[in-house]
Amino acid sequence: AADGPGGAVVVFHDTGAERERIDRSADRYAYSEMAREQAEYELAEATWLGDLTLALVSTLEADEALARVARLLVPRLADAAVIDLVVDRGRVRRTAWTHQDTDQVPAEVLEADPPAYAEASAAPLAQVLTGGPTQYLSAPFHTGDPAPPAEGDALGRATTAMLTELAAEHVLIVPVRLRTSTFGALTLSRGAAGPPFSAADRVLAEEVARRTALGLDNARLHAQQADIAATLQRALLTDLPDVSTLELAAHYRPAERTAEVGGDWYDAFPLPDGDLALVVGDVTGHDIQAAARMSELRNMLRALAVDRPDEDPGTILRRLDNAQAHLGLADSATVVLARLHALPDGAWQLSWSTAGHPPPLLITADGRTRYLTDAHSMLIGLRPNTVRPTATTELPPGSTVLLYTDGLIESRTQDIDTGMTRLRQHTAVHHAQPLDRLCVTLARTLGDIRDDITLIAARIPPAP
Structure with a gap:
C-alpha cells in the first residue's frame, strides 16, 4: 500500500506457512537426532554384549569366565557385581566379584561364601536360587524375615551386611538360569550417586545372566566329557x-x-x-x-x-x-x-x-x-x-x-x-x-x- 507520492511502501507477508515449514524441519531434525542416538546406543549395547559373550566362550574354565563377566559389568551396569553359584542343595559358593572402588571395600566383604540356606528361606538371594524371579531391593535393606536380626535368616543377614558395606542403595539379584536349572545368582548394586535400576537395566541384566548360564552349561558339559575321557583312559591303561x-x-x-x-x-x-x-x-x-x-x-x-x-x-x-x-x-x-x-x-x-x-x-x-x-x-x-x-x-x-x-x-x-x-x-x-x-x-x-x-x-x- 502506498500513501501518496513519495510515501512509504509497506509490504505485508504471511509468515504462518514459513513458521510451519521451519517447525517441521526442526521436528525432523530432532527425530533424526533421536534416531541416531538410539542407533548408537543400541550398537554400543550390542557390541558390549558381544564382548561379554566372547569373554564367556573364549574359556572353558567357569571361574575365569565369571570373573571376566564381573569385570565387564562394572562400571557399565553397576558399581559392584557379585556372582554366586549353587554347589549343593542349600549351599552357595561365591565365585566372582568386583567393585569400581576396590580401595574402599575390604576384600573379605565380597570374597566370603554366603551361609547355607533352607528351601523356605525368605532371603531374596535364596528366593532367586530356589526358582524365583529377579529381585529388586532398595535401602534400607532387610532380610525379609520377620524374626529379630539375631534370630533371622543367616543368608539374609549376610546379604544385608554385604550390601551395607558396599554402601548400596539400589540392588538387582538376577537368576543365572537356563530352562529349569538355576546355576546361581548375579547381584548388581549401585550407590547413592547412581540412579535406580530402570526397566531397561533389568532387561539387560537378565540377558547377561542368560548368556552367563549358557556359558556355564557349556563348561559343565565340557567338564563331563573330560571326566568321561579321563575315566575311560584310566580303565584302558x-x-x-x-x-x-x-x-x-x-x-x-x-x-x-x-x-x-x-x-x-x-x-x-x-x-x-x-x-x-x-x-x-x-x-x-x-x-x-x-x-x-x-x-x-x-x-x-x-x-x-x-x-x-x-x-x-x-x-x-x-x-x-x-x-x-x-x-x-x-x-x-x-x-x-x-x-x-x-x-x-x-x-x-x-x-x-x-x-x-x-x-x-x-x-x-x-x-x-x-x-x-x-x-x-x-x-x-x-x-x-x-x-x-x-x-x-x-x-x-x-x-x-x-x-x-x-x-x-x-x-x-x-x-x-x-x-x-x-x-x-x-x-x-x-x-x-x-x-x-x-x-x-x-x-x-x-x-x-x-x-x-x-x-x-x-x-x-x-x-x-
Whole structure:
C-alpha cells in the first residue's frame, strides 16, 4: 500500500506457512537426532554384549569366565557385581566379584561364601536360587524375615551386611538360569550417586545372566566329557606285569583344568621269548574318541609284538603303521617301543625304536643322564611302509630307563628343549628314589597341568 507520492511502501507477508515449514524441519531434525542416538546406543549395547559373550566362550574354565563377566559389568551396569553359584542343595559358593572402588571395600566383604540356606528361606538371594524371579531391593535393606536380626535368616543377614558395606542403595539379584536349572545368582548394586535400576537395566541384566548360564552349561558339559575321557583312559591303561627281575613303575596324571585327555598311554607286557616290552604313545586328539583310538592302537601293537617276538622294535612299528593305514585306527600317533633283554651273563640290553616321540631317558645308578636319540623316525600315520630303525645299547647295573609323553617336557610357557633339560636335571637329583615315587615326583614337578602326563620306567638290578 502506498500513501501518496513519495510515501512509504509497506509490504505485508504471511509468515504462518514459513513458521510451519521451519517447525517441521526442526521436528525432523530432532527425530533424526533421536534416531541416531538410539542407533548408537543400541550398537554400543550390542557390541558390549558381544564382548561379554566372547569373554564367556573364549574359556572353558567357569571361574575365569565369571570373573571376566564381573569385570565387564562394572562400571557399565553397576558399581559392584557379585556372582554366586549353587554347589549343593542349600549351599552357595561365591565365585566372582568386583567393585569400581576396590580401595574402599575390604576384600573379605565380597570374597566370603554366603551361609547355607533352607528351601523356605525368605532371603531374596535364596528366593532367586530356589526358582524365583529377579529381585529388586532398595535401602534400607532387610532380610525379609520377620524374626529379630539375631534370630533371622543367616543368608539374609549376610546379604544385608554385604550390601551395607558396599554402601548400596539400589540392588538387582538376577537368576543365572537356563530352562529349569538355576546355576546361581548375579547381584548388581549401585550407590547413592547412581540412579535406580530402570526397566531397561533389568532387561539387560537378565540377558547377561542368560548368556552367563549358557556359558556355564557349556563348561559343565565340557567338564563331563573330560571326566568321561579321563575315566575311560584310566580303565584302558593296563596293570603292570609282575616281573621279579626288574623294578617297574608307571604313572598317569590327567589334565587338571581342561578336557585335554584321552590320547596318552603306557604299556608293559612280557614277550613269548621272555623279553619285556615297554611302550609309551600319544594318539592325536584329546577327547573320548582319542581314548578309543588309543585303545585300538595299543591292542594292535600288543598283538603284532607277541605274534612275532623275534622281530626288532623298528619292524614291529612299521607293521603297526601299515595296519593303522589299512584299518584307520588313528589319524596319527607317536610311539616309543622298547625291548628289555637279559643276557646270559646277567647284563641287560635295551633295543628301541621311536616314531615321532620324545626319546627315552637313561639314568645311571650314580645319577648321570642321557637321552637315547638314536632310532628316531616319523610318527605313525604319515607314510606307511617307512623303514623304521632300531638301536641297541647295554644298560649299566642299577640304571633306569624312562619313557614319557610330551606333557612332561612341553607346555604353553616352555619350549621342548627347556623341558628336556629340566627333566634331566630333576632325574639326576631324584634318581635314588624308589621308581614309583620318582614317577610321581616328576609328574608333579614338571610339565603342564593343562595337559595329561604319562610315564613308565624300568630299573635294572644293581651289580652283585
